Amino acid sequence: MSAAGILQPVRGSRRIKDLAYRGALWCCVAIAMATLGVIAFYVVKRGISALSVNFFTKEPASQLHPEQGGIVQSFIGTGIIVGIASLIAIPLGLLTAVYLAEYGKGRLASAIRLTAQVLLSVPSIVAGAFIWTVVVVAFGNFSAFAGGLALVVLMWPIVARATEEVLLLVPQDLREGSLALGLPRWKTIMRVVVPAAGAGILTAVMLAVARALGETAPILLTALGNDFINTDPLKPTDAVPLRIFSDARTPVPGLHQIAWGGALVLLLAVLLLSIGARVLSVRQQKRLA
Amino acid sequence: MSSAVGSDALAGLGASEPKARRARFIDRGFRWVTLLIGVGLIALLIYMLVDLTAGGWRTFSRFGFGFFTGTTWNPVRGREQFGALPFIFGTLVTSLLAVLIAVPISVGLALFLNQVRGLLANPLAVFIDILAAIPSIVYGLWGLFVLKPFLDSTVEPFLIATVGKVPVIGVFFRGKAQGPDMLTAGVILAIMIVPIITAVSREVIAVVPRDLREAALALGATRWESVRVAVLPYARNGIVGATMLGLGRALGETIAVTMVIGNVPKIGWSLLQPGATIPSWIASSFREASSVGLHRSALLALAVTLVIWSLILALVSRILVRKTAEQLGEPGEDEPVSVARLGTAG
DSSP, rough: OOOHHHSOOOHHHHHHHHHHHHHHHHHHHHHHHHHHHHHHHHHHHHHHHHHHHHHHOOOOOOOTTTOOOHHHHHHHHHHHHHHHHHHHHHHHHHHHHHHHIIHHHHHHHHHHHHHHHHHSSOOHHHHHHHHHHIIIIIHTOHHHHHHHHHHHHHHHHHHHHHHHHHHHHHHHHHHHHHHTOOOOOOHIIIIIIIIHHHHHHHHHHHHHHHHHHOOOOHTTTTTBBBOOOOOOSOBBBHHHHHHHHHHTSSSOOOHHHHHHHHHHHHHHHHHHHHHHHHHHHHHHHHOOO | OOOHHHHHHHHHTTTTTTHHHHHHHHHHHHHHHHHHHHHHHHHHHHHHHHHHHHHHHHHHHTTTTTHHHHEEOOTTTTSEOOOOOOHHHHHHHHHHHHHHHHHHHHHHHHHHHHOOSSSSHHHHHHHHHHHSOHHHHHHHHHHHIHHHHIIIIIIIIHHHHHHGGSSTTGGOOOOOOEEEOOOHHHHHHHHHHHHHHHHHHHHHHHTOOOHHHHHHTTOOHHHHHHHHHTTHHHHHHHHHHHHHHHHHHHOOOHHHHHHHHHHHOOOOOOOTSOOOOOOOOHHHHHHHHHTTTTHHHHHHHHHHHHHHHHHHHHHHHHHHHHHHHHTTTTTOOOOOHHHHOOOOOO
16 A cells, blocks of 8 residues: 555445534533533523512412412521531541541451442432431431431441542651651641641531431421421421422412522532632642642 | 741640640541541431331331222321322323433433533533533422413324324323323433432443444444444443442432322323322322321331332342453543532532
């Protein structure tokens, strides 16, 4: 074959197949982008008209005039439920990560890692069903506390695994330097290693909170929902996802509007946290690299 | 701070015996606390599995294997009958449909992200991450008020009029276009699992040595030929693994499905009929079951079934993805945590 033969353009069925392949790739990209675009478009378009002062400050009004009411009880409830979950899951996750990254070697550490991985792949409704039986059914009522516990089951492994990765990125020199100065190991970890990984740990926490904010199934089975403001963690409590769920299933268009408003606020909060986490982690990686 | 360092340093050197002992005690104590918490995570998982199984035991022992093959679900006291087949059927149909739609798109996206290093690749990766971060409830709301009406008014009448008339395949597309159905649930699930399948496929494709592709291209292969000959055969196991992971996610997805599927425990071949999945049924009947022992036990038995499926799928997927990485000489590292990995909120 001559050199000219090699350089000849591809023709016939080979060319058609290649063009089809390239076209198919672009189609996939177009479908993904278009889907995201359409979802974002509708959430913003329908949600924005629901937002008002009442929306953020009032409890639901009568079904005849839903637009006069708001979902303040959902915001407060989400705060309480996710707050309880964070207060428990973040320290537990952090200390689990410390064990895995600083002390853990051998079988036990692998077992803990595997457990975290397994918990991450368990459907979230199962966490809800678990807390439903051990807390709700056992104590006889739905509550914000039970909702928080269901979210702990989901957040703990996320914080643990994500934080472990960050701790492992902290240079060994820092630990050795600190130990050489005579600092005991626990102080080295808590005062030198953890602060050095600060931004990365914050990323892990933000991801976990973002996930918890959007969860519906686990808190449906545990916190149930409520039409009124409730600040007692031992009583049924509303949350934004629960409100969207119950409003969307009514036949009242005004309540659908409220649901879209809730979806917009929820989406913004979750995206801000996720994108913030992404930006932070990119910056952290650059700093450590 | 400096004085603390000083005294600890001296303690470490054994200058002051009681202080040194205390310091060592605290140090060991801290280690034990972290260890206990780590073990606590294992205990939590075991407790969860044992508790759910114990809760479901009444149902398993009363109905035996009939729980998986029965088609009647009747919680009325005295006439209780719990058969999970309609939910198992609904879960499998919607999830398989989702995988069928999502896998080609995801593999396309993964190939695109691996080959195109242009202006578009980075924003595309961000977009896919955003798709992964959208909460399930938002997908559900959108599915109910935007996707369902759209499918009902355009796609489904079209399917009924064309594919519905074809023998054999036609049975999947009979019935009326209106109303909740399994097709809508499958499409919503497909959108929700694209990010995870894309993320894992992308990692697997990224470990295929570039030399192979470049050698193929140097020999005059077109892009498609280079992918077919030098990428897909190596990444195949990993892509199957990614698919399993996506299937696992689809099986357990609750709220979005609950909102569009209609929650009717019925078995029928047509995708245009309402159905119910295991999670959607748990979510829609847990309230009545809270105070009734056997009904509650039946729901927990459903949850156990779900856990077993998702654990098997996660395990198989992990083995396949690792095998691919090892075959290609990459260290079989643990999966990195990313937004897509952490999954869509259920």
